[in-house]
Structures are given as C-alpha cells and as structure tokens.
Amino acid sequence: MATTPFEYAPAPESRSIVDIKPSYGLFVNGEFVDGHGKSFKTISPSTEEVLAEIAEADEADVDAAVRAARKAYDKVWSRMPGRERAKYLYRIARIIQERSRELAVLESIDNGKPIKESRDVDIPIVAAHFFYYAGWADKLEYAGRGTDPQPLGVAGQIIPWNFPLLMLAWKIAPALACGNTVVLKPAETTPLTALLFAEICQQADLPPGVVNIITGAGGTGQALVGHPGIDKVAFTGSTDVGKAIARTVAGTDKKVTLELGGKAANIVFDDAPLDQAVEGIVTGIFFNQGHVCCAGSRLLVQESIADELLAKLKRRMSTLRIGDPLDKNTDIGAINSAEQLARIRELSDIGEAEGAGRWSPECELPSHGFWFPPTLFTGVTQAHRIAREEIFGPVLSVLTFRTPAEAVEKANNTPYGLSAGVWTEKGSLILHMANQLRAGVVWANTFNKFDPTSPFGGFKESGYGREGGRHGLEAYLK
Amino acid sequence: MTPTSTVLGAGLDDVTRSEASLRRFLHGLPGVDQVGAEARAAGLGTRSIKTTAKEFALDLAIRMVDLTTLEGADTPGKVRALASKAMRPDPADPDCPSVAAVCVYPDMVATVKETLGSSGVHVAAVATAFPSGRAALDIKLADTADAVEAGADEIDMVIDRGAFLSGRYQQVYDEIVATKAACGRPDGNDAHLKVIFETGELQTYDNVRRASWLAMMAGADFIKTSTGKVQPAATLPVTMIMVEAVRDFRELTGQMVGVKPAGGIRTSKDAIKYLVMVNEVAGQDWLDPHWFRFGASTLLNDLLMQRTKMKTGRYSGPDYFTLD
Numbered sequence: 001m002a003t004t005p006f007e008y009a010p011a012p013e014s015r016s017i018v019d020i021k022p023s024y025g026l027f028v029n030g031e032f033v034d035g036h037g038k039s040f041k042t043i044s045p046s047t048e049e050v051l052a053e054i055a056e057a058d059e060a061d062v063d064a065a066v067r068a069a070r071k072a073y074d075k076v077w078s079r080m081p082g083r084e085r086a087k088y089l090y091r092i093a094r095i096i097q098e099r100s101r102e103l104a105v106l107e108s109i110d111n112g113k114p115i116k117e118s119r120d121v122d123i124p125i126v127a128a129h130f131f132y133y134a135g136w137a138d139k140l141e142y143a144g145r146g147t148d149p150q151p152l153g154v155a156g157q158i159i160p161w162n163f164p165l166l167m168l169a170w171k172i173a174p175a176l177a178c179g180n181t182v183v184l185k186p187a188e189t190t191p192l193t194a195l196l197f198a199e200i201c202q203q204a205d206l207p208p209g210v211v212n213i214i215t216g217a218g219g220t221g222q223a224l225v226g227h228p229g230i231d232k233v234a235f236t237g238s239t240d241v242g243k244a245i246a247r248t249v250a251g252t253d254k255k256v257t258l259e260l261g262g263k264a265a266n267i268v269f270d271d272a273p274l275d276q277a278v279e280g281i282v283t284g285i286f287f288n289q290g291h292v293c294c295a296g297s298r299l300l301v302q303e304s305i306a307d308e309l310l311a312k313l314k315r316r317m318s319t320l321r322i323g324d325p326l327d328k329n330t331d332i333g334a335i336n337s338a339e340q341l342a343r344i345r346e347l348s349d350i351g352e353a354e355g356a357g358r359w360s361p362e363c364e365l366p367s368h369g370f371w372f373p374p375t376l377f378t379g380v381t382q383a384h385r386i387a388r389e390e391i392f393g394p395v396l397s398v399l400t401f402r403t404p405a406e407a408v409e410k411a412n413n414t415p416y417g418l419s420a421g422v423w424t425e426k427g428s429l430i431l432h433m434a435n436q437l438r439a440g441v442v443w444a445n446t447f448n449k450f451d452p453t454s455p456f457g458g459f460k461e462s463g464y465g466r467e468g469g470r471h472g473l474e475a476y477l478k
Numbered sequence: 479m480t481p482t483s484t485v486l487g488a489g490l491d492d493v494t495r496s497e498a499s500l501r502r503f504l505h506g507l508p509g510v511d512q513v514g515a516e517a518r519a520a521g522l523g524t525r526s527i528k529t530t531a532k533e534f535a536l537d538l539a540i541r542m543v544d545l546t547t548l549e550g551a552d553t554p555g556k557v558r559a560l561a562s563k564a565m566r567p568d569p570a571d572p573d574c575p576s577v578a579a580v581c582v583y584p585d586m587v588a589t590v591k592e593t594l595g596s597s598g599v600h601v602a603a604v605a606t607a608f609p610s611g612r613a614a615l616d617i618k619l620a621d622t623a624d625a626v627e628a629g630a631d632e633i634d635m636v637i638d639r640g641a642f643l644s645g646r647y648q649q650v651y652d653e654i655v656a657t658k659a660a661c662g663r664p665d666g667n668d669a670h671l672k673v674i675f676e677t678g679e680l681q682t683y684d685n686v687r688r689a690s691w692l693a694m695m696a697g698a699d700f701i702k703t704s705t706g707k708v709q710p711a712a713t714l715p716v717t718m719i720m721v722e723a724v725r726d727f728r729e730l731t732g733q734m735v736g737v738k739p740a741g742g743i744r745t746s747k748d749a750i751k752y753l754v755m756v757n758e759v760a761g762q763d764w765l766d767p768h769w770f771r772f773g774a775s776t777l778l779n780d781l782l783m784q785r786t787k788m789k790t791g792r793y794s795g796p797d798y799f800t801l802d
Contacts, residue, residue, distance in 0.1 A: 006534060006757045006765055011526035116524065275722050276514030311729075319758045328526040425509045445511050 008321075011328040013115045018106045020192065023053035026061055026215060027198035029068035030208025035061050037216065042191055045112035046325050046334035046369040054191050057214035059223045062183070065212040066229040069154040069181040072209025078151050078179045082138035089134035089177060091204040096127040099200065103193060107165055108325040110192040112334030112370070113288050115326050122166045125450055129169040129468075132452035133177035136473060140178060143470055149477040151179030152255055153231030156224040158245075159194075160237045161187035161336050162291035162392075166450075168194055170467045171234050172211060173452075178476035180232070181210045185224055187237075188217040189337050222248070230254060234475065236293070239390075239416075239461050257465025257475045259293065259457055261390040262418030264439065265411035266296030266447060269404075270305045272423035276445065278312045281396070284421060284447035286320060286374050289332055290394040291340075293462075294419035296447050298380075298387060300407050303400045310378065310398065317374050318361040332394060335370040344372050344393035351377050351386035356397070382413055390416070404429065408436045417459025421447045440466070490731065494695055497648040504647060504691060510683035510719055519715035522758060523751045532750070536785045539749040539777075540567060541767045543577040544602055544738065546775050547802075548609075548706065554589045557582050559802045561593035568782050569800065571789075577778065578767040579632060583608070584625035591629040602632035602672070606657060609676075609705035611636035615653060622660040625669075632670040633661050634773075636705060637689065639679045647692055654696035672700035672738055677716045678708040686716055690723035700736035706773065711741025718755050725760040734763070740773025746784040749777060 023039065025032040035055030042051050057065070077085070096103065103126075104119040111118075140149050155175045159167035164186055175182050186194035194213050201211045214220060218241075225233050225248050232255040235245050239260040249256050266284045268277050284296025301309050325333035335341040352358045357378040365371040372393055380387050380397040387397050401407040411420055420439040422430050434442040440457045443449060450456070455471035457463060465475050493503040527535055545564045547557060561580050568574035579600035580590050587603045594601060603625035607613035613621075622633055635657045641649045654673055661669040673693040677686050693701050701720050704711035717739040724735045737756070743749055749772060756764050764770050779799045787793050 005762060006538075006753065007531060008525065008527060009529040009531040011528050120524070272508065273511035273514065274508040276511040276518070279514055279518050328524075425511075445514060 008329050010324070012324060013105055013108075013326045013328060015105060015109065015326065017102050018109065020051055020106070020109075023055075024191070024195050024215070025055050026057050026065065027195065027201075027211070027213040028061070028065045029072075029212065030202065030206070032198070035215075037061065040188060040217070042110060042189065044109050044369070045189075045336050046366070048368055051110060051192065054188075054215045056216040057185075057220045057223075061214060062220065062223040062227055063229075065183045065214050066154060066156070066224075066227050068209035069183050069212050070229055072207055073151075073154055073181040076207045077176075077181050077210050080179070082140060082179075085176060085179065086134045086137035088204055088206055089130050089137060089173065092200060092206070093127050093130035093134060095200050095203055096123065096130060100124075100127070103165060103196060105326065106196055107193050108333070111161065111164055111190050112325050112336055114330040114333040115328055116330070117288060122163060125452065126165050126169040129173045129452045133173040136174075137177040140473065140477065143473045143477070145474060145477050149178070152476055152478055153180060154229060155180045155182045155232040155234055155476065156227065156230040157182055157184040157234045158221045158224065158237065159184065159186055161190040162288060162293070164190040165193040165197065167236050168197060170236075174467070174472045175234075175476050176210065178473060180476050183212045183214060183224060183230070185214050185216060185221055188215070191215045225249065232256070232476065235259070242463055255475070257457075257467070258463035259465070259467060260461060260463040261416055262293045262295065262458065262462050263298060263388065263390050263414045263416045264294055264296045264419040264421065265298045265300050265407075265414075265437075266421040267300045267401075267407045267411060267423065267433065268302065268305070268309060269422075269424040269426070269429065270302040271425045273425060273445065274305070274309060274312060277309065277423040278316050280421060280423060280445070280447040281313055282316055282320070285396040286332055286394050287448050289335055289372070291336060291392055292448060294441060294448065295392075296419070296421050297391060297396060299396055299398045300401050300410055301398060302407075303402055306398075306400050314359065314361070314376070317376065320361070320363075320374055322363050322371065322373065323366060332374060335372050335393060338370055340392065341370040341372060344391055344395060347386055347389060347391045348375060348395055351380070351384060351395075351397070354384050354386070356380045356384055356386060382410060388414065404433065408433065412436075412438045415461040418457075418462035419443065490695055494651060500647045500651060500692070501645065504688040507687055507691060510687055512683055515683055515719060516715045519718045519755065522718075522755045523714060525751075525754045527750050527754065533788050535750045535753050536746060536781055536788065537575055538765060539746065539753060539772065540781050540785070541575045541578060542771050543778050543781070544579045544581045544740070544771050544773045545577050545778060546581040546706070546740070546773055548581070548583060548604060552583060552586055554586070556802070557586045557590050558593045561590045561599070563778075563800055563802055564599045565594065565597045567778055568785070570798075571786075574782070574785065578771055581634065581773065584621060584628065584630070587625050587628035587630045600631040601629060602634055603628075603630035604634045604636075604705070606635040608634070608636050609707040611638050612640075615656065618653070619656055619660045622657050626661055626663065630669055632672060633657070634672040634674055634702060636674045636676060637693070639676055642680065642685070642689060651692055651696045654693055654698060658697045670699040671697070672702045672736075673698040674702045674705055674740070676705055676708055677703045677712075678710045683715070683719050686719045687723055690720050691727070694723070694727045694733075694735050698735060700738050700771070702738040702740055702773065704739075704741040704773075706741035712739030712743055712773075714751055714755060717752060718759055721756055721760045721764070724764070734769060736769040736771065737764070738771040738773055743772055743774050744776050744780065746780050749781065
C-alpha cells in the first residue's frame with residue numbers, strides 16, 4: 001500500500017503584531033532614558049538578524065535607577081495599602097493577557113524558543129504569576145511571617161535569557177506585592193520583552209520608579225549587585241555568577257536569593273507508564289532547547305527496561321520538528337547564542353571522546369542562526385563529564401540503575417539539587433523516592449511543570465531561597 | 479482453529495495458552511498515565527495543518543471514511559442512497575475520491591453490495607449482536623456468517639464488555655478467535671475482522687490497552703473504539719492508546735493491525751487531528767485506508783465542504799452537498 005508523506009506545510013505566526021524599535025533606552029523612573037554607556041545589539045538567534053540597539057547601563061545609570069526605586073519606595077509604594085498595590089498587579093496581569101500574542105511573538109523572535117512554548121507555556125504562566133501575587137498583596141499578614149510583615153526596600157534583580165519574561169514575572173510580581181520596588185536587569189541577549197514590559201508598566205499607570213529596567217551585560221549586573229542602595233539581590237543564572245554574587249554581597253546586610261544550575265535526574269522504574277515516561281523525558285530535556293536550569297538532563301533508567309525505553313525514545317525523538325521558532329509546528333527552536341552553541345558542542349564532543357554513544361535523529365538544520373539537534377548519549381556513567389556538568393542544551397545523558405537505592409544514590413551524587421523526576425505506577429515508591437532525593441522539586445510521572453502556587457528553588461550548588469507560592473514571599477519580607 | 483500459532487511470534491503463543499497466562503500478560507503491560515496521555519493527545523491536537531498538507535489530509539480522510547447508518551429505521555432505499563454517495567461523495571467533482579466502505583446491519587449487506595457493484599468501495603457489516611453483544615455465542619457467530627455470506631467484506635464485531643470487565647479475558651479471546659473463523663470463506667478470501675471495544679464502557683486507558691492487545695493476539699485485523707451508541711465514543715486519547723498498541727504489536731510480531739475510531743468525529747478539524755496523531759505516534763505506514771478508518775455518518779459532508787473551500791476559496795452552504 002503506497003502512502004504519500006504527510007509533510008506539514010509551514011504555519012508561521014505573523015510578526016506584524018510586534019513593533020520593534022531600532023533602538024531602546026533604559027527604563028528609569030517611569031520613562032525611557034538614554035544610557036551613558038555604549039550600546040549593543042540584540043539579534044534573533046534563529047536568523048542572526050539584528051533586531052535592535054540596546055543601551056548599556058553604566059554605574060551612573062545603575063545609580064539613577066536605584067535612586068528612582070528608593071524614592072518610589074519611600075514616598076509611594078511601601079506606604080500604599082496592599083489592596084491598592086494589588087490593583088496595579090491585577091491591571092498588569094490583565095494587560096499581559098491582552099497583549100499575550102505580541103509578547104509571545106517578541107519572545108520567540110528575541111530568544112529563539114518555539115512560538116508554541118512562548119504562547120502556551122511562558123506567557124500564560126507570566127500572567128498567572130501576577131494574578132497570584134496580586135492576591136497576596138493585601139493578605140501578607142496571613143503568609144506565615146508574623147502579623148505585620150514589612151518589605152525589604154529596593155530589590156536588585158538579575159534574570160537569565162532562557163525564560164526572559166517568565167523570570168521577570170517570578171522576580172517582579174512577589175517583590176511588588178510585598179511592597180518593594182525593583183531594578184531589574186534582563187540578560188543581554190534577550191532584553192526586548194522586558195522593555196515591552198516597561199511599556200506595560202506605563203500603560204498600567206504604575207507609579208514612576210516602582211519598576212526600573214536597566215539593560216547591559218555582566219558589568220551592569222556587577223554594578224547593580226554592588227550598589228550600596230539596594231537591600232536585596234535576586235539572581236537566576238549560572239552557578240559561577242551566583243558564587244561571585246554571593247562573594248560580593250557577603251558581609252553586607254543585603255538579602256540574597258540565588259537560583260542557579262542543575263543536573264536533574266529523571267528516574268524511570270520498570271513499572272513506569274512507558275509511553276508517558278517517554279513524553280516526560282522529551283519534555284524534561286528538549287523543552288526550550290534544554291535551556292532550562294531544572295531540565296531532566298540525566299536519564300536514570302532501570303536496566304531491565306533500558307533497551308525498550310531507549311527504542312521508544314529514539315523513535316519519539318525522530319518526530320521532533322526543528323526550525324523556525326515562529327512556525328506553530330516547531331518543537332525545538334534555536335540555541336540562544338553562538339557562545340551557548342559553542343559550549344553545547346564542546347561538551348558533546350567531550351562526551352563522545354570519553355566514550356559515550358552519541359545519537360541524534362536525522363534532521364536538517366537551518367543554514368543561518370544557532371542550531372543543535374536533539375542528542376542522546378548512551379552508556380554514560382557518573383564518571384563522564386556530561387553526567388556531571390550542566391550543558392544547558394538539548395543533550396540527554398542516559399545512565400542505568402538496578403535498585404531504588406542505587407537510583408537515589410546516583411541521583412543525589414551531583415553538586416546540584418534543583419529538580420528530579422520519578423516515573424512509576426507505584427505510589428509508595430514515589431513517596432519513598434521524593435523523601436530521599438535532594439532536590440527542590442520532585443516531579444512524579446510528569447516533568448517541567450510550573451505553577452505560581454508552587455515553590456521552586458534548589459539544594460547545594462543550585463542555590464538558595466525559594467520563588468513562587470507562599471514561600472516566595474519570604475524572599476521579599478522581613 | 480487457533481490462528482495464534484501462525485500469526486504470532488513464538489513469545490506470544492504461550493501467553494494465550496491459559497486464562498492465567500493471558501491475565502498475567504495483559505496486566506503486565508506498561509500502565510497508562512491518564513494525565514500524561516491526555517496531555518500528549520491535546521498537544522498533538524494543536525498542530526497547525528495548512529495548504530498542501532490540509533489538501534492531502536482532507537482527501538485522505540475522505541478515503542478513510544466508513545460511511546455508516548445503523549438505525550432500526552434503515553430501509554433498502556436509505557442504504558442504497560448511502561451507497562451511491564459512498565461511490566461519488568461529491569457529484570460536482572469527479573476527482574473527489576470514494577470513501578472506504580459503507581457500514582450497515584447484516585440484513586442490508588446484499589442491497590448495499592448490489593448498489594456498490596465493482597466500485598471498489600467495501601461493504602462493512604456490524605455483527606455479533608451489535609451493539610450490546612448480549613447473546614449466546616452461536617447466535618453471534620450465525621449473525622457473522624449471515625453477513626459474510628451476504629457478501630460483507632468487513633465484519634465489525636463487538637466484544638463482550640461484561641466478560642472483559644469481570645476479568646474473563648479467555649472468554650473474550652475465544653469469542654474473537656471464533657468470530658474470526660466465521661469470517662472465513664471457502665475461497666480463502668476472508669472478510670476483515672474489526673473488533674469493537676466500546677471504550678466508553680471500558681472507561682480506563684489501561685483497559686483500552688489490554689483490550690487492544692487481547693484483540694490483536696486473537697487475530698483482529700482492525701481494532702475499533704466504539705459502536706457509536708454509547709457516550710463517550712471515540713476520543714483522541716483513547717484512539718492514541720490503540721495506535722500505540724498497534725505500533726508496539728508490529729514491533730513485537732511484525733504484524734500490522736488497523737485502527738478505527740468511530741462515533742463523535744464530525745468535523746474536518748477533528749479528523750485532521752486524528753491523522754496528525756497517527757502520523758506522529760505510529761508513523762506514515764498507517765496513513766492509508768487499509769490501516770486507518772473513521773466510522774462516521776456526518777463527517778463526510780464537512781470534509782467535502784472544506785475540500786470545496788480549499789479548491790474555490792469560498793464556503794458553500796450545506797445544500798450544495800447531498801444528504802446521503
């Protein structure tokens with residue numbers, strides 16, 4: 001019986017809803033101002049097209065932003081009753097929903113992630129975070145921090161490039177709900193949605209200075225962290241930078257939360273629902289091109305089902321669609337930057353050199369932009385570098401285990417401890433594993449699920465402090 | 479009388495030897511996580527199918543339709559009209575493909591067969607005390623033999639859901655084997671056997687997966703979700719579980735089995751979601767009327783309307799398409 005291939009025709013989302021300006025300034029005290037530093041370009045990682053010129057904030061700019069935030073904190077925001085702050089947060093949440101398509105398209109252009117993820121995952125959770133913390137703003141005395149919890153002051157917040165708008169929401173929503181004001185620095189490769197968020201703050205009539213957004217690279221971040229005028233540092237990003245921040249802040253009275261790297265174990269037992277486990281493995285490591293700090297980058301599979309599971313996984317990986325992030329049928333988009341692509345390549349080559357079996361489905365990669373195929377390494381052991389270091393890309397290391405105790409031992413044998421996954425039909429085994437895994441989040445029969453009501457954060461080198469949920473308020477209250 | 483020894487791999491021969499081994503095997507299949515399965519089906523449902531891919535899908539879906547009438551009020555006139563439509567779904571467009579089959583009660587088979595002639599459209603008959611399956615085995619087999627004798631190319635049987643739900647797997651297995659035998663013709667040109675689970679009554683995805691394996695081991699040519707008489711009928715996740723089962727069965731035995739969702743699929747958009755799911759879960763081999771069917775009565779006209787829209791750029795009203 002002859003069959004014709006079912007080739008999906010391109011289904012691109014229109015870019016016309018997004019208006020990208022040729023250049024952007026800094027958002028300080030409710031207005032866009034020119035920066036004093038040089039400017040830099042942000043590009044689309046899927047095409048390498050230059051999108052806009054972005055201002056780089058120098059120390060003077062950082063100082064101006066912190067002063068604006070301090071003034072807004074002292075004069076307006078900390079004095080405002082919680083129910084009034086809530087109104088602003090609700091208003092921001094609703095504008096995010098109204099402008100969700102614009103935000104999703106811009107996020108995909110600037111970050112390289114597939115539109116189906118920015119549209120169906122990122123932006124809805126962004127709105128949900130503002131709604132959720134809006135609900136807390138007038139109920140802080142019930143948060144378990146005493147009857148009269150107080151805000152900390154000005155928060156300096158630095159966010160990464162993997163979930164630009166989502167990380168912004170995780171940082172800004174609880175800070176504002178608790179009465180703090182913020183100076184936020186988005187990553188240098190993905191500043192555009194944060195700058196669109198600045199416009200949303202204007203649209204919501206947020207008092208000037210409550211939210212300030214300064215763009216720039218590491219130097220700008222250092223200036224922000226080191227500024228004496230901030231009371232709190234919140235950072236999400238690499239463990240190395242996290243350690244540097246911890247050193248800078250040590251000895252001051254600044255409060256710090258760090259959400260850093262991970263090397264999560266996704267543990268599949270022999271009684272697992274296999275087809276769903278395969279989906280969970282795919283979601284765990286190929287969601288957002290593996291640019292996820294809690295990605296399930298180490299697959300620990302029980303030896304008795306390893307062959308069967310790997311066959312299923314390879315077949316499933318062959319159906320992943322790689323390409324234009326704006327195509328609605330794209331599953332895997334572009335790697336965020338040339339630098340990140342180089343790191344993924346380097347570590348993958350090391351994996352091969354150390355003797356692990358490398359496999360990728362046949363797929364054509366676009367000729368422009370930064371791309372890496374979904375990749376699987378078999379025969380990996382704890383001694384391989386790819387089993388220990390965070391790759392932050394679509395690269396999965398497969399290890400095997402024989403007993404639950406061995407699975408726990410291997411899962412915990414890592415400098416990190418952000419997340420883990422357990423796949424089994426046996427409820428008691430899930431609870432047994434969850435109790436022993438040293439990870440901030442343990443997903444059972446699912447992976448990479450996020451919700452504003454659920455706290456998120458790490459053990460060991462994955463950082464400290466929690467974001468999300470009632471626990472997330474603690475980081476912004478005294 | 480035991481097709482297992484010829485069609486199944488040696489491994490599965492032992493499985494069907496006793497009630498206990500059958501139960502051990504079916505309960506040893508990997509479980510289905512409901513939340514995960516439904517999320518996966520919903521994800522596949524968001525694929526955006528446009529232009530050439532949509533044209534391909536619409537024509538393929540038309541070729542996969544089992545145009546169905548299963549009413550107490552069916553008459554020769556009614557089924558003749560349906561058979562005519564099956565051959566020429568769109569009288570205004572000779573390029574429009576025929577559907578796969580016309581599905582009727584056994585007593586209507588001869589009439590339909592006569593109308594269809596050598597058009598290539600198959601006659602499918604529901605049998606085995608459809609839709610409840612509540613009759614003695616010899617009556618079910620006589621029902622089947624009657625339809626086969628009248629010229630049915632395909633038999634849609636129902637399983638005994640009571641037996642299945644009370645764990646009498648051997649009984650269900652034996653009934654399928656016996657019905658398959660009743661599909662035989664002296665010339666060896668046997669009628670294809672489609673086994674209907676009535677997934678709305680089996681309820682859990684674990685049951686659907688077990689029923690799928692049970693039927694395939696018993697020699698089913700097709701596994702089918704529903705009679706169309708019970709709600710919910712076909713759903714995307716239920717069909718996906720069955721498609722996973724036929725995929726895994728081929729992996730193990732080399733044998734291909736077809737899948738037929740029936741009941742409740744009314745729009746082209748829905749039909750395309752099923753095709754996308756089949757394409758991505760089982761692969762292109764199943765994108766063929768020989769291996770995938772839609773049991774439907776109202777779906778066809780929506781497919782025709784969308785097809786005309788693709789060709790002309792305009793929607794025409796329902797009156798531009800024949801009722802039956």
